[in-house]
Amino acid sequence: MNKKELIDQIRIKKSFLCIGLDTDISKIPKFLLEFEDPVFEFNKRIIDSTKDLCVAYKPNIAFYEAMGAKGWESLKKTVDYIPKDIFTIADAKRGDIGNTSKKYAQTFFSTYNFDSITVAPYMGIDSLMPFLNFKNKWTIVLGLTSNEGSNSFQNLALKNGKKLYQEVIKVSSEWGNSENMMYVVGATKANDLKQIRKTLPKHFFLIPGIGAQGGDLKEVITNGINQDIGLLINSSRGIIYAGDQENFDLKSREEALKIQQEMSKYL
Amino acid sequence: MNKKELIDQIRIKKSFLCIGLDTDISKIPKFLLEFEDPVFEFNKRIIDSTKDLCVAYKPNIAFYEAMGAKGWESLKKTVDYIPKDIFTIADAKRGDIGNTSKKYAQTFFSTYNFDSITVAPYMGIDSLMPFLNFKNKWTIVLGLTSNEGSNSFQNLALKNGKKLYQEVIKVSSEWGNSENMMYVVGATKANDLKQIRKTLPKHFFLIPGIGAQGGDLKEVITNGINQDIGLLINSSRGIIYAGDQENFDLKSREEALKIQQEMSKYL
Numbered sequence: 001m002n003k004k005e006l007i008d009q010i011r012i013k014k015s016f017l018c019i020g021l022d023t024d025i026s027k028i029p030k031f032l033l034e035f036e037d038p039v040f041e042f043n044k045r046i047i048d049s050t051k052d053l054c055v056a057y058k059p060n061i062a063f064y065e066a067m068g069a070k071g072w073e074s075l076k077k078t079v080d081y082i083p084k085d086i087f088t089i090a091d092a093k094r095g096d097i098g099n100t101s102k103k104y105a106q107t108f109f110s111t112y113n114f115d116s117i118t119v120a121p122y123m124g125i126d127s128l129m130p131f132l133n134f135k136n137k138w139t140i141v142l143g144l145t146s147n148e149g150s151n152s153f154q155n156l157a158l159k160n161g162k163k164l165y166q167e168v169i170k171v172s173s174e175w176g177n178s179e180n181m182m183y184v185v186g187a188t189k190a191n192d193l194k195q196i197r198k199t200l201p202k203h204f205f206l207i208p209g210i211g212a213q214g215g216d217l218k219e220v221i222t223n224g225i226n227q228d229i230g231l232l233i234n235s236s237r238g239i240i241y242a243g244d245q246e247n248f249d250l251k252s253r254e255e256a257l258k259i260q261q262e263m264s265k266y267l
Numbered sequence: 268m269n270k271k272e273l274i275d276q277i278r279i280k281k282s283f284l285c286i287g288l289d290t291d292i293s294k295i296p297k298f299l300l301e302f303e304d305p306v307f308e309f310n311k312r313i314i315d316s317t318k319d320l321c322v323a324y325k326p327n328i329a330f331y332e333a334m335g336a337k338g339w340e341s342l343k344k345t346v347d348y349i350p351k352d353i354f355t356i357a358d359a360k361r362g363d364i365g366n367t368s369k370k371y372a373q374t375f376f377s378t379y380n381f382d383s384i385t386v387a388p389y390m391g392i393d394s395l396m397p398f399l400n401f402k403n404k405w406t407i408v409l410g411l412t413s414n415e416g417s418n419s420f421q422n423l424a425l426k427n428g429k430k431l432y433q434e435v436i437k438v439s440s441e442w443g444n445s446e447n448m449m450y451v452v453g454a455t456k457a458n459d460l461k462q463i464r465k466t467l468p469k470h471f472f473l474i475p476g477i478g479a480q481g482g483d484l485k486e487v488i489t490n491g492i493n494q495d496i497g498l499l500i501n502s503s504r505g506i507i508y509a510g511d512q513e514n515f516d517l518k519s520r521e522e523a524l525k526i527q528q529e530m531s532k533y534l
Binding site for chain 2: 024127142145167172
């Protein structure tokens with residue numbers, strides 16, 4: 001999916017909601033455990049009940065990987081099930097030397113056919129280029145993350161006066177452009193988001209941290225929005241675990257609808 | 268495997284060689300493609316022919332992931348096949364918020380029963396603690412990597428006078444100890460290795476970059492060795508792709524033997 005198509009979807013649906021499929025077999029409603037593939041069955045129902053309210057789904061790869069080969073099958077079925085007009089994000093945070101990153105890019109862009117993948121920048125340019133070299137795919141770089149540990153290194157003061165995350169964003173943005181790169185910017189850092197928007201006026205930001213992690217939706221939108229909206233705001237646990245009974249998918253829809261309605265005010 | 272057991276193995280085998288199982292189905296000898304699981308068959312023969320010469324095997328997870336669910340099955344069979352007195356490293360470079368890192372730790376430490384995993388530090392303390400919290404397992408943090416892109420960020424000058432990688436190593440080393448943490452230090456940076464050894468006199472370093480990437484074995488040993496040896500020096504392509512005929516495993520053995528013989532001089 002290219003940038004124009006993504007923006008069109010946002011305007012059609014009046015939504016820039018991304019739903020995180022952090023599907024944990026120990027947390028899904030118990031009645032699903034009788035199905036052959038409970039994880040896929042859960043995802044399928046979440047997708048069916050929310051697909052008109054969101055523009056992206058973001059499976060968190062860790063949750064599938066932890067189940068071994070079976071988890072990767074559930075992942076494949078899930079990605080294949082997502083309607084083609086919805087943007088897909090492999091939340092994988094990969095990154096390695098060029099030769100290895102190329103394999104990771106193949107995995108998520110070819111084998112699993114995701115539109116995009118999240119990547120870690122620490123290893124530098126050759127760890128990201130194999131992702132950026134894929135046509136019509138997106139590389140989403142960890143800029144400033146929403147977790148407490150982001151203070152360990154991302155905020156370190158550099159000799160040139162910048163913070164590390166600012167340098168990472170500035171330097172890496174020159175390796176691609178706003179048509180093939182996005183940045184992860186945590187919702188728990190609204191003021192920093194404002195500054196990052198000044199640095200990158202045209203890029204989309206993937207914003208985690210709404211809901212369970214405490215980020216404020218209105219504040220994020222006000223600080224991060226640009227003329228194309230330029231935001232994909234993610235909620236995972238707050239939506240997918242809203243219910244734990246047979247009607248869990250309706251509860252998830254209710255939560256997604258609340259967020260979509262707030263978002264529609266800006267569209 | 269604990270630190271004492273690892274050191275014992277090094278002294279018994281007179282080797283601190285780690286063999287990287289970066290097994291690419293497009294690069295293995297063609298006759299293996301007739302087997303049901305060519306990747307596992309290749310790994311099995313490499314292991315059989317080198318297991319007395321090395322103390323660790325390091326499957327590069329990207330290469331297995333790229334094959335989908337089948338690749339994860341080949342990986343599982345490979346890890347199960349490695350003799351229990353050999354240290355296993357999941358070269359996965361994972362790292363995410365705490366809740367997600369916990370899943371990655373489960374994957375590699377429980378589901379696949381690796382002794383250790385490589386992790387990326389950018390997301391900070393809560394991205395590493397779930398790995399460090401596993402008993403009798405090792406967390407191997409990216410310190411200074413061997414690729415060209417390491418210059419993009421790892422060498423950035425901080426306001427406090429240090430380089431970023433120095434700060435990452437110093438700060439993160441306080442989250443664990445030399446019994447449950449190691450660091451990746453690229454062999455292409457011998458002078459820096461000397462400095463890092465001063466900062467961390469007791470830790471083991473995992474050293475990639477020998478062979479295909481150009482690092483010099485003697486120089487690395489001289490600069491990095493400590494009283495326990497304290498080094499796991501990795502070679503991947505130089506060993507596993509030494510031959511491309513039916514006797515490829517003997518060619519691999521020859522290459523491993525050359526390195527082991529050089530290492531034996533220090534033991």
